Each structure stands twice: as C-alpha cells, then as structure tokens.
Amino acid sequence: MKNLFAAFRGYLTDLIAAWDSFWFTPVDPAVLSAIRVVTGALLLWTHLIWTLDLGAFFGPEGWVAPEIAAATHVGRMTIDIFPWLGGGWLLGLFHAFSLIVFFLLMIGWASRVVAVLAFVLAVMYATHVTPGAFFGLDKINCLLAMYTLLGPCGARYSLDRLLRRRRGENADPPASVSANIALRLLQLHLCVVYLFSGLGKLQGVRWWDGTATWFAVANTEYRSLDFTWLANHLWLVDLLTHATVFWELFYCVIVWPRLARPWVLLTAVGMHGFIGLGMGMPEFALAMLVANAAFLSPELVRGLLDPVANRVAGLLGGGGST
Amino acid sequence: MAKSRKNSEKNTADDGSANGPSTTLRVAIGVAVSWHLLCVFISPFSVRPSSELAERLAQGPWIRWYTDPLYLNHGYHFFGPEPPINQLMRYAVYDENGAELATGEFPNKSEQWPRLYYHRHMMLADQADLAPGQSIEEAVRLSLRSYARHLLRKHDGAEARVNCVRHALLDPQEVLRGVDPNAAETFLPVDSVIERARDLSTPLVGPVRGQGGGESLPFGGGLPQGGSP
Numbered sequence: 001m002k003n004l005f006a007a008f009r010g011y012l013t014d015l016i017a018a019w020d021s022f023w024f025t026p027v028d029p030a031v032l033s034a035i036r037v038v039t040g041a042l043l044l045w046t047h048l049i050w051t052l053d054l055g056a057f058f059g060p061e062g063w064v065a066p067e068i069a070a071a072t073h074v075g076r077m078t079i080d081i082f083p084w085l086g087g088g089w090l091l092g093l094f095h096a097f098s099l100i101v102f103f104l105l106m107i108g109w110a111s112r113v114v115a116v117l118a119f120v121l122a123v124m125y126a127t128h129v130t131p132g133a134f135f136g137l138d139k140i141n142c143l144l145a146m147y148t149l150l151g152p153c154g155a156r157y158s159l160d161r162l163l164r165r166r167r168g169e170n171a172d173p174p175a176s177v178s179a180n181i182a183l184r185l186l187q188l189h190l191c192v193v194y195l196f197s198g199l200g201k202l203q204g205v206r207w208w209d210g211t212a213t214w215f216a217v218a219n220t221e222y223r224s225l226d227f228t229w230l231a232n233h234l235w236l237v238d239l240l241t242h243a244t245v246f247w248e249l250f251y252c253v254i255v256w257p258r259l260a261r262p263w264v265l266l267t268a269v270g271m272h273g274f275i276g277l278g279m280g281m282p283e284f285a286l287a288m289l290v291a292n293a294a295f296l297s298p299e300l301v302r303g304l305l306d307p308v309a310n311r312v313a314g315l316l317g318g319g320g321s322t
Numbered sequence: 323m324a325k326s327r328k329n330s331e332k333n334t335a336d337d338g339s340a341n342g343p344s345t346t347l348r349v350a351i352g353v354a355v356s357w358h359l360l361c362v363f364i365s366p367f368s369v370r371p372s373s374e375l376a377e378r379l380a381q382g383p384w385i386r387w388y389t390d391p392l393y394l395n396h397g398y399h400f401f402g403p404e405p406p407i408n409q410l411m412r413y414a415v416y417d418e419n420g421a422e423l424a425t426g427e428f429p430n431k432s433e434q435w436p437r438l439y440y441h442r443h444m445m446l447a448d449q450a451d452l453a454p455g456q457s458i459e460e461a462v463r464l465s466l467r468s469y470a471r472h473l474l475r476k477h478d479g480a481e482a483r484v485n486c487v488r489h490a491l492l493d494p495q496e497v498l499r500g501v502d503p504n505a506a507e508t509f510l511p512v513d514s515v516i517e518r519a520r521d522l523s524t525p526l527v528g529p530v531r532g533q534g535g536g537e538s539l540p541f542g543g544g545l546p547q548g549g550s551p
Contacts, residue, residue, distance in 0.1 A: 019352070020348065023348075023351065023352070023355065024342050024343060024348060024351075026342060045438070046438070049436065049438045049439050049442070050442075052439050053439075056472065056476075057442070061471075061472060061475045061476075062472055063446055063468065063469055063472045064453075064465075064468055065468040065471060065472075065525075065526050067525045067526055067527050067528075068453050068454065068464060068465070068468050068526060068527060071453075071454040071527050072452070072453065072454055076386075076390050076395075077383065077386045077387050077390040077391065078390040078391045122393075123391070123392065123393045126393050127393060129442075130393075130396070131449045131452035131453075132445075132446065132449060132452075133442045133443075133445045133446045133449065134445065134449075135441065135445050136398070136400055137438075138393075139393070139396060139398070142392075142393045146392065177342050177343060181351065181355065184355075185355060185358065185359075188359055188362070189359075189362050192359075192362050192363050192366065192398070193398045194398075196366040196367070196369075196397060196398045196399065197398045197399060197400045197402065200369075200397065200398070200399030200400075200402030200403055201399075201401070201402040201403065202403075203371070203402065203403035204402055204403035204404040205404070206404050206405060207402070207403075207404075211493075212401070212404070212405050214493075214494060215404075215405040215491050216401060216405045218491045218492055218493075218494075218497065218503070219405065219406065219407070219408065219489075219491055220489070220503050220504060221408040221410075221429060221444055221489060222406075222408070222444075224437070228497050230494075231494035231495075231497045231498050232498070234494060237494075280437050280440075280441065281437075281441065282437070283438055
C-alpha cells in the first residue's frame with residue numbers, strides 16, 4: 001500500500017512537472033513576432049477588401065437587411081457595433097481607423113496595445129457578417145489575433161524593436177513565458193480545428209467513398225486551377241480524399257513527436273497550398289499555415305527571417321532589427 | 323524541433339524573475355488556460371448534429387458569455403460534411419417604366435475582383451439559407467428579398483427580380499465525355515422573388531425572440547449538408 005501511494009505521488013510529481021514545463025518554459029519570442037507580422041498583413045488585406053463595397057456588407061441598406069441581421073443575432077452574448085455606425089462618414093471613419101490598426105500590427109508599432117485593438121476590431125467585423133458572408137478565413141484571422149496579443153509580439157521584426165535599438169537598447173529580447181503560453185494555446189487550438197474538420201467530414205458520404213476531392217476540384221465556383229485531369233486518375237482522387245481525413249483526424253497526435261512533426265507540417269504546406277492555389281483561397285491557406293508556424297522552432301524562424309529583418313532595418317537606418 | 327526549442331530556452335523570463343511566474347500565478351494561469359481550452363473544444367463539439375449534453379453545455383449562458391464575444395462559438399467543419407454545391411444569385415433591376423437599370427449575378431469572377439471579394443459574394447449566396455425562418459425554403463426566400471431590396475436602393479429602381487440557382491457538379495465520367503460544366507442545364511432553379519420600391523418601408527421580419535444558438539452549417543445544394551471553408 002505504501003509503494004502504491006509512493007508510485008501515485010511520483011506520477012503526480014511527474015505530471016505537474018510536465019504541465020509546468022509545457023506552459024511555463026520561456027521561449028524566444030521570434031515565432032510569435034513572425035506570426036504577428038503575417039497576422040497583421042492578413043487582417044489588413046481582409047479588411048481592405050471590405051472597402052470595395054463597405055456599405056453593402058456593413059451599412060444599414062446592405063445585402064443583409066438590418067432586421068434580418070438583428071434576428072440572426074438574437075440571443076448572442078455580443079454586441080454588433082455596425083447598426084450604431086450607420087452607413088455614412090462614421091462607418092468610413094471606423095473602417096479607416098481599423099485599417100490603420102491592422103497596418104500598425106503588421107509593422108509592429110506599440111505592438112501589445114495595437115494587438116488588443118486589432119483582435120477586438122477583427123471580431124467586430126467577423127461577428128457582423130456571421131452569418132452573411134463569413135468563412136474560415138474570419139475564424140482563423142480572429143484566432144491568430146487572439147493569441148498574438150497574449151505575448152510580446154513586437155519583441156522582434158517590428159518597428160518597436162527598431163526604435164529600441166535606435167535608443168541604444170541592443171540587448172536581445174528576453175525569453176518569454178507569455179510567448180510560450182500564446183504559442184501553446186495556438187498549437188492546441190489548431191489541433192481542435194483539425195480534429196473537428198476531420199470529424200465533420202466523417203458525417204459525409206463523399207469523404208468515405210473517396211469522391212470528395214473530385215467534387216471539390218469539379219466545383220467551378222471555387223476552383224482557380226483546373227484539376228479535372230484527375231478524372232483520368234480516380235485512384236489519386238480516392239487517395240487524396242482519404243489522406244485528408246486521416247491527416248486532419250490525427251494531426252492532434254502526430255504533430256507532437258519531434259520526428260513526425262516536420263512531415264506533418266510539410267503535409268500542411270501541401271494541403272493548404274492546394275487549397276490556396278487550386279481552390280482560390282490563398283488568404284485562408286496562408287492563415288492556416290501561419291497557425292501551423294506555431295510549431296516551428298525559434299532557431300528555424302530566426303534563421304529564415306533575421307537576414308531579411310536586418311536588411312530592412314539597414315534600409316531604414318536601424319542597423320539591424322532582429 | 324523540440325530539442326532546438328529547448329536550446330532556445332533561457333534561465334530568465336520576461337517577468338523579470340529568475341524562475342518565471344510565482345506558484346500562485348502559475349495556478350491562476352493553469353485554471354485560465356484550462357477554461358479557455360474547454361470553451362475552444364466544446365463549441366465545435368456542439369455543432370449539430372450533436373448530443374443534448376454538448377448543446378446544453380456549449381450553448382448555455384455559462385459558456386457563451388466567453389465564446390460569443392471572443393468569436394469562438396462556431397465549428398470548423400471545412401468542406402464537411404460534404405463538399406459544397408454553390409448557389410448563384412441572378413438579378414435584374416427595372417425602373418417605373420419597366421426599363422432595365424441593371425443586371426448581374428453573384429458570385430461572378432469577372433464582376434467581383436480580387437478573388438477574396440468574389441469569395442465574399444460566393445459566401446453571401448451560399449449563406450442565403452442561414453436567414454431566420456421556419457424552413458430552409460423560407461430562409462432562402464427571405465434572403466433573396468433582402469438582396470433585392472439592396473439592389474433596389476443601390477440602383478434607385480422600382481422593381482428588382484432575384485433568381486437563385488444551384489450549380490450542379492459534374493462527375494468524372496461527364497467531364498471525360500466533354501460535358502460543359504457551365505452548361506445551362508447544370509444551373510437548377512431554387513427560388514425567385516420580385517421586390518418593389520413601394521414596399522421598402524415594410525420590414526422583412528418583425529422582432530424575433532429566440533435562443534440564437536451556435537453556428538449552423540450552410541446547406542450544400544443537392545447534398546444533405548455542405549460546409550464552406
């Protein structure tokens with residue numbers, strides 16, 4: 001009995017140590033900073049597109065009548081700000097402010113404050129068009145913005161960093177517990193995304209009989225590259241369909257082992273590359289790949305981005321901004 | 323990569339202490355992240371079809387006070403349960419004398435550009451069935467009327483007609499036979515409406531009271547249900 005108690009206590013000690021290590025190990029904020037740059041760019045582009053017909057999607061005389069929007073929002077514990085803005089100059093001013101915030105997030109000026117603002121604004125826009133004109137891009141944009149604000153997202157690759165260096169603060173940004181927490185949450189959230197994407201497909205006949213990939217590429221509204229040559233290679237259609245379901249279902253398991261991770265992430269590049277280029281959703285594909293970047297090591301990210309950042313900083317007279 | 327991640331660890335943390343957050347703060351953070359992850363998981367778990375337990379948990383106020391404002395109350399059933407079959411909206415706007423003021427359709431790659439702008443219009447057409455209504459048919463009709471009213475106001479017309487069609491997909495054998503994927507017969511009529519400017523002051527729906535649950539999956543044309551990414 002005493003041995004059993006000791007074994008249980010040992011297990012608990014190990015469990016607490018593993019939990020502690022998982023969440024509270026400080027990491028270089030390079031990965032989170034890189035994610036901030038692309039998240040800012042994605043948010044800027046996503047909302048710049050709304051500018052093309054802002055009133056039609058967010059104004060009181062838009063595609064979705066205010067009374068329909070109000071009815072679909074009944075019971076939601078959130079506030080839709082757009083009915084209050086109307087369709088005139090106030091809406092335009094709000095939109096211009098939002099675009100500036102997303103731009104500042106991308107370049108990393110007052111990064112922590114701007115990250116909070118960017119998340120709140122992104123959620124406001126997404127909430128208004130749900131339902132109406134939302135899709136996966138809005139979900140992943142908001143997800144990325146939410147986790148970006150949790151850590152020192154402007155520690156690297158930012159105007160903040162450049163300004164610090166100009167003030168003579170040349171020390172490397174410290175390793176960060178909050179950067180680790182932000183990345184861990186992003187990693188786990190992404191696992192949930194893929195798990196339910198896979199589980200959702202299990203309800204459909206086409207994902208079982210192997211034809212789903214065909215009916216995705218045969219859809220002329222979606223496709224941006226013609227993959228109908230696959231009609232001559234239906235075994236490949238079956239393979240891609242089954243591989244997609246299995247990969248999504250088991251992503252939450254196989255992405256964690258060190259040896260499997262590069263292959264899992266390379267598969268993500270292939271799958272989302274196909275969706276981005278072949279199905280006409282490059283922004284959505286990029287957003288998913290940025291979320292996958294949470295699994296990259298800081299060394300890899302720094303190896304890729306530091307030379308670019310140094311060159312940009314040199315052009316701006318900062319002498320290096322990594 | 324896990325090894326290289328550990329290599330990047332430093333002994334000092336950004337909270338200024340040598341050992342990171344205090345035990346109390348670690349416990350508080352542990353509770354917070356556990357709660358957050360529960361919410362992240364349970365929201366897509368409650369997308370229908372779901373158990374009564376999952377739905378009551380995820381769509382109750384004790385979860386939604388958190389998931390609704392953070393835009394977490396939705397699913398991730400990208401291209402599920404079946405790949406989507408798209409709807410298109412074709413419209414025409416007329417003046418008081420019956421002369422045509424505008425015609426068009428959405429989504430339309432040549433009319434809506436860049437691609438993301440086109441995609442928003444594709445979602446607008448696809449999500450016509452997500453308007454409030456007792457049935458999908460009623461929801462689609464309500465959306466078509468709403469689109470028609472927007473077009474009336476935009477073009478200052480007297481009458482607007484909106485036709486909704488569903489674009490059937492070709493199977494591999496049809497493609498190999500050379501069937502045109504955009505042939506007229508592949509566009510199947512769903513519904514059509516006529517709205518008049520004189521009715522614009524009448525609301526399309528009255529005040530609605532309801533639960534306002536989580537995300538519904540868009541109806542996917544000829545298939546039982548199809549989700550857009």
